[in-house]
Amino acid sequence: MKTEIHMPAMSPSMTEGTLTKWLVKVGDQLKIGDPIAEIETDKASMEVESQIEGVIFEFLVENGQDQIAVKTPIAIIETNTNTEKLKGKLFTNTIDDQPKKKTTKDQNVDTDKKQDKISVREAIRDALAEEMRRDKNVFVMGEEVAEYQGAYKVTQGLLQEFGASRVIDTPITENGFAGLAIGASFSGLKPVVEFMTFNFSLQAMDHIINSAAKTLYMGGGQLNCPIVFRGPNGAAARVAAQHSQDLTAWFSHIPGLKVISPFSARDHKGLLKAAIRDPNPVIFLENEILYSEQESMIEDNDDIIPIGKAKILREGSDITLISHSVSLKMCLEVSKKLSKQDIDCEVLDLRTIKPLDTKTIVSSIKKTNKCVVVEQGWSQSGVSSEIISVIMENAFDWLDAPVLRLTGKDVPMPYAENLEKLALPSEDELIKIIESLV
Amino acid sequence: MAAATKFNRKLSKSDAIEAYKKMLLIRRFEEKAGQSYGLGHIGGFCHLYIGQEAVVVGLQMCINEGDQVITTYRDHGHMLACGMSPNGVMAELYGRSDGYSKGKGGSMHMFSKDTNFYGGHGIVGASVPLGTGLAFSNKYKNNKAVTLTYFGDGAANQGQVYESFNMAKLWELPCIYVIENNRYAMGTSVQRSSAQKDLSQRGISFGIEGEQVNGMDIESVIDAGKRAVAKVRNNGGPYILEMLTYRYRGHSMSDPAQYRTRDEVKEVRDQSDPIESLKNLMIENNYLTEDDFQVLNTEIKQMVDQSAQFASDSPLPDPSELFIDVYQ
Numbered sequence: 159m160k161t162e163i164h165m166p167a168m169s170p171s172m173t174e175g176t177l178t179k180w181l182v183k184v185g186d187q188l189k190i191g192d193p194i195a196e197i198e199t200d201k202a203s204m205e206v207e208s209q210i211e212g213v214i215f216e217f218l219v220e221n222g223q224d225q226i227a228v229k230t231p232i233a234i235i236e237t238n239t240n241t242e243k244l245k246g247k248l249f250t251n252t253i254d255d256q257p258k259k260k261t262t263k264d265q266n267v268d269t270d271k272k273q274d275k276i277s278v279r280e281a282i283r284d285a286l287a288e289e290m291r292r293d294k295n296v297f298v299m300g301e302e303v304a305e306y307q308g309a310y311k312v313t314q315g316l317l318q319e320f321g322a323s324r325v326i327d328t329p330i331t332e333n334g335f336a337g338l339a340i341g342a343s344f345s346g347l348k349p350v351v352e353f354m355t356f357n358f359s360l361q362a363m364d365h366i367i368n369s370a371a372k373t374l375y376m377g378g379g380q381l382n383c384p385i386v387f388r389g390p391n392g393a394a395a396r397v398a399a400q401h402s403q404d405l406t407a408w409f410s411h412i413p414g415l416k417v418i419s420p421f422s423a424r425d426h427k428g429l430l431k432a433a434i435r436d437p438n439p440v441i442f443l444e445n446e447i448l449y450s451e452q453e454s455m456i457e458d459n460d461d462i463i464p465i466g467k468a469k470i471l472r473e474g475s476d477i478t479l480i481s482h483s484v485s486l487k488m489c490l491e492v493s494k495k496l497s498k499q500d501i502d503c504e505v506l507d508l509r510t511i512k513p514l515d516t517k518t519i520v521s522s523i524k525k526t527n528k529c530v531v532v533e534q535g536w537s538q539s540g541v542s543s544e545i546i547s548v549i550m551e552n553a554f555d556w557l558d559a560p561v562l563r564l565t566g567k568d569v570p571m572p573y574a575e576n577l578e579k580l581a582l583p584s585e586d587e588l589i590k591i592i593e594s595l596v
Numbered sequence: 597m598a599a600a601t602k603f604n605r606k607l608s609k610s611d612a613i614e615a616y617k618k619m620l621l622i623r624r625f626e627e628k629a630g631q632s633y634g635l636g637h638i639g640g641f642c643h644l645y646i647g648q649e650a651v652v653v654g655l656q657m658c659i660n661e662g663d664q665v666i667t668t669y670r671d672h673g674h675m676l677a678c679g680m681s682p683n684g685v686m687a688e689l690y691g692r693s694d695g696y697s698k699g700k701g702g703s704m705h706m707f708s709k710d711t712n713f714y715g716g717h718g719i720v721g722a723s724v725p726l727g728t729g730l731a732f733s734n735k736y737k738n739n740k741a742v743t744l745t746y747f748g749d750g751a752a753n754q755g756q757v758y759e760s761f762n763m764a765k766l767w768e769l770p771c772i773y774v775i776e777n778n779r780y781a782m783g784t785s786v787q788r789s790s791a792q793k794d795l796s797q798r799g800i801s802f803g804i805e806g807e808q809v810n811g812m813d814i815e816s817v818i819d820a821g822k823r824a825v826a827k828v829r830n831n832g833g834p835y836i837l838e839m840l841t842y843r844y845r846g847h848s849m850s851d852p853a854q855y856r857t858r859d860e861v862k863e864v865r866d867q868s869d870p871i872e873s874l875k876n877l878m879i880e881n882n883y884l885t886e887d888d889f890q891v892l893n894t895e896i897k898q899m900v901d902q903s904a905q906f907a908s909d910s911p912l913p914d915p916s917e918l919f920i921d922v923y924q
Contacts, residue, residue, distance in 0.1 A: 297736070323736065329766070334725050334759025341729020344714055345664065347736060368719050369726060376705035378698030379921040381714065413922050437924040 159238055160215060162231040163194070166206055170395045171446055172199045176224035177232060181205065186214045188235065195232070200279075200450050201310055212237040279449040281423040282312050282388070285430035286350060290320050293348060296434055299326040299339060300352030300389075309354045310390065310449055336362030336387070340369045340439075343385040350434060353389035356443065357401050362387075363408075370439040371414030386433045388442035391419070392484060392534050393582055395447070399570035402578075404535035406482070409441040410512040410544070416465055417512040419443040419482040423453035425509055428463030436465060443511075445484040468515035470522065474504035476596050478522045480545055481532040482508040485583060489532055492588045501596050511541060519545065520553045527558040528595050532583055537565040559595045564588050606815050609883045615657065615814050616878065617892060619649040619871045622673040624900045625682055626845075629672065629689055632904060633849050638689045641718075642703045645673035647844040650870035651776055652677045654817030655744055655837075658825045662739065666714040666727040667746035669704035670776075670843075674746065678713040680706070682903035692910035699913040700921070721754030723747055724773070728760040731771035731834070742770045742828050750781025752795050758802075761834070765802045768833035772824050773799070775838045776811065782847040783855040796838035806836025812868040842868075 165175060176198040188194065193205040194214075212235040219232045226232065276284070290296045297320075302309045304317040304327040317325040328335040332353065339349035353359045359366065370383045392404040410417045416438055420426045426444065433440040471486060472493055479489040486507055493503035506522050508515065523529055529549060531542035542563035549561050564583045572578055607615070626644040633642050645652070648670075656665070656677040667674045675685050680696065688695025688706055696706040704718040714730060717723045727745025734741040751757060752775055764771050775795045779786055786793055796806035810816040817839065824835045842864045846853045853861075878884050884892075 329759075329762055331759035331762065333756045334728075334763060337722065337725025337756060338729035338732055338760065338763060341666070341714075341726035341731075342733040342736070343729070344726070345730050345733040347733045364719060365722065365725065369717065369722055373705075373707070373715070374924055375921045376697055376701040377707035377715070377921075378696065378700055379924070380697070380707040380709060382924045416923070 159236070161210060161212065161235045161237050162218075163208075163210075163233045163235060165226045165228050165230045165232050166197070167228045168197065168199050168204060168206075169201045170397050172201070172228060174225050174227045175199045177219050177221065177226060178203060179221050180217060182214055184214050184217065188212055188214065202307075208235075210235060210237060274455050275452045276423050276427075276455040277450050277452045278423045278426050278444070279310065279312055281427035281453075281455075282430055282444065283314060283316065285427045285434070286313065286316060287319065289431055289434040290316070290324060293434075295346060296348045296350065297324040297326065298350045298352065299328055299335060301328055301330055301354045303327060303352050308352070310446060312444075312449070313352065332358050332361035333365060337365040337369060339385060340365055340383055343370075343383045344373070344381055348384050348386075348434060350386045350388060353387060355394070355401060355446070356389050356391040356405050357403060359387065359389070359405070366409075366415070366439070366441075367412050371412050374438070375414060382437050383439045384437045386430070386440045386442055388430070388433075389444060390446040390449075391443035392445045393447075393566075393571060393578075396573060396575065396578060398573040402571040404533065404566060406443055406511055406533070407535050407540045407544075409443075410541060411539075414439065415512060416440045416510070417443065418465060418510050420509055421448070421471075421483055421486045421507050423451065424455060424461075425463055425469070425507075427455075428461050429465065429509065432462045432465050435462070440465070443483065447484050448487075451487075463509075466510045466513045466515055468509055468518040469507045470504060470518070471507045472503065472505040474502040474526065476502045476504075476526060477528040477530065477592055478504045478506055478526045479530050479532060479588075479592075480506045480508065480519065480522075482511060482541070483534075485532045485534055488583065488585055488588060492585050492592070495585075496589065496592060501592065503592070508541075508545075514544070514548065516548050516552060519548060523549055523553040524556045527556055529557075529561045530588070530591050530595070531561065531563040532565075532588060533563075534566045534582060536568055537563065538568065540565055562591050562595065564591055606819060609881075611657065612874065612878050612881075612883055615653050616871070616874050617896065618653040618656075618677055619814070619874065620892065620896045621682065621899065622649045622653070622676050623871055624896050625676060625686070625903065626672060628900045628904055629686070630845065630849070632686075632689070632907075637904075637908065638703070639691065640702055641669070642689070642849045643670040643847065644845045644849075645670055645843070647864070647869075648776060648778060648811065648839075648841045649673060650814040650817050650874075651774070651811045651839045651841055652746075654814045655774060655821045657818055658821035659742065659744065662712065662741045663825075664712045664714055664727075664730045664734075664741065664743045665746070666723050666730060666743065667716065668720060668723050668748060668751060669716070669718050670748070671704065671706065671716045675706055675708070675713055675716070678708065678711040680708050680711050680713060682899055683906040686903035686907040687910045690907035690910065691912070692907055693913045693917070694906070694910035698917060698921075700917065721747065721751040721756050724751065724754070724757045724760045727773075728764050728769060728771055731764065731769040732767065734770050735767065740770075740829060742772060742825055744772050744774055746774045746776060748781065749775060749777040749779065749786050749790070749795060750784070752777075752798060753781075753789060757798075761799050761802045761804055764834040765799070765804050768831065770828045770831075771834045772828055773804075773806075773834060773836045775836065776841055777838055778841050778843045780843070780847065780855065783851070783853075785855065794838070796836050799834070799836045804834050804836055806838060808838045808840055811839030811841035812864075812870050812873070814870055814874055
């Protein structure tokens with residue numbers, strides 16, 4: 159009997175992967191637990207083990223094939239092991255033992271114009287590497303940043319270039335290493351601290367607020383704290399309430415902190431470089447879902463994007479959609495759809511949450527006279543509440559309709575797939591809100 | 597006399613005089629701060645260091661220029677020992693513009709990069725990872741400096757202390773953890789709060805050695821401090837000094853101190869006051885006469901009175917100061 163082996167899901171956010179290398183040959187006898195292939199996901203490379211006994215009958219994907227969707231059949235196993243007779247006749251197809259260096263996609267990359275595309279993940283790593291080359295006082299610390307190469311592969315390659323004294327694996331002690339890094343920054347170093355996710359920053363909140371944000375002020379300007387805390391923030395996929403939440407509003411409440419939440423790869427790079435050079439503590443909020451998003455990179459690698467400047471992602475005249483981070487993806491999608499109904503949305507990427515770019519917000523409202531604010535965070539005392547207040551205070555006379563908001567629902571993030579979707583802002587909800595206003 | 601012989605061997609005349617002056621300055625300064633608090637010149641929390649002077653003065657005599665000091669909120673003594681000016685500290689207590697923090701930090705939050713004093717931190721236990729980070733930066737820069745990270749017996753029960761111990765030993769950081777055990781975390785005694793009451797042994801599970809020191813005796817403090825600094829500076833990794841000491845005053849100014857008897861305080865004062873003990877030894881060794889001490893006393897008193905006058909003459913911060921130094 160023949161059974162298919164499928165591309166397994168190996169992380170909560172994995173939708174596809176690369177089969178870097180088969181570890182078995184056609185005709186090999188498999189036992190449960192035998193490693194059969196090496197698979198690379200968005201987070202790591204790992205071996206897949208056989209879940210059944212049998213003989214490899216056929217490979218359906220080849221060494222080095224990428225973009226294989228989860229659940230795609232990758233091999234066929236003959237589970238009737240009494241097939242010695244058949245073996246010599248049927249199991250004749252062989253495949254290269256060596257992994258192919260270039261996949262179809264890679265070959266395209268080498269030849270067409272896509273070669274200047276860069277993912278958010280690579281943009282962050284490049285920013286770190288460039289700043290570390292520029293200033294020997296910049297160092298990276300966090301859980302699994304060095305030898306593991308980053309839990310989300312963001313710090314890949316840094317240990318190899320900069321060594322263990324500047325790329326430092328910490329024990330799992332967020333409060334301890336956050337405090338330690340702040341202390342190091344007091345005496346002139348420039349730590350970039352990775353929280354594996356910002357969910358774990360809650361352990362370190364006292365040091366971020368009481369030690370990092372306030373010391374300059376409390377000391378009358380004597381002691382500054384040039385530090386960056388970075389890592390994924392916001393909802394991930396199917397990891398439930400403690401590992402899936404948007405804490406942007408928490409940090410943006412604190413005087414003394416700067417808070418950045420970028421969307422595009424270029425902005426991740428330029429703003430992270432600005433954050434590392436900033437003499438103040440900066441919270442740099444990334445998003446796991448965005449790590450693999452790609453964008454064309456401009457040639458100037460040393461391009462710093464100033465903190466505190468919003469960006470218009472899409473010009474429009476009927477209504478302004480204001481958002482940050484991953485929710486902008488939805489805003490852009492919805493804008494595209496509504497353009498077919500002759501609704502012309504302007505999309506404003508906040509990029510920096512604190513200090514807020516009031517000027518760009520207000521000038522967009524003066525143009526469109528209508529606004530919806532979109533965020534994954536909870537509504538009460540949220541980023542959207544703040545923006546709506548800013549609009550009321552600065553642009554009330556230009557408004558033709560109440561400013562509305564679409565936020566995460568006021569519940570802890572549920573695990574079930576359908577409930578998780580309901581808890582997050584959706585395209586349908588956004589379209590309904592926009593249609594009610596224009 | 598045995599004590600005198602031992603003393604002679606350890607503390608020179610000039611060191612003894614320096615230590616005495618520093619301790620007396622802290623004592624008189626803190627007494628003045630207490631009075632000024634009563635008169636309403638100083639607000640908020642004010643934690644006095646009276647009784648513990650030998651710890652910080654003794655240890656300061658063991659370190660070099662470039663070594664760092666960080667502590668929690670009972671910090672006036674540390675600042676004066678580091679060489680910060682009584683005028684600037686008192687002005688800060690008064691909330692005036694000539695204070696070290698321009699009047700915006702107060703008693704618990706002062707810093708001085710010039711004297712390598714890194715605060716003054718109001719959250720119990722917070723100084724421990726921060727101090728460990730200062731030590732980390734010394735190792736990173738390979739500058740051979742050491743960090744004195746002070747905290748109290750109360751902070752010794754904070755989880756972040758052990759997170760710091762773990763990293764300090766893992767990375768062999770040049771950090772001396774000074775636990776000032778004054779027996780009470782606010783109103784809760786070590787007996788009532790701590791399972792392992794020998795706080796010098798709190799580093800054992802991390803492989804960090806430590807010892808208990810008579811923190812009321814400046815000779816013992818200097819002896820232990822010099823050994824610890826030499827070890828740590830010579831790539832010896834972290835070390836713990838538990839200073840057994842005592843605060844005569846309440847936890848803060850509003851503490852009725854009903855958790856201990858007057859007799860207990862009196863007994864410590866009468867039998868082991870660090871300043872009186874040093875004075876007696878100096879007289880026994882003919883370092884100074886009673887007349888000399890009178891001169892010293894007057895000198896210190898004038899310095900402290902002058903600091904109060906300076907503070908009182910210093911203007912309140914300008915309202916524009918409200919929005920300055922939130923960001924650099």
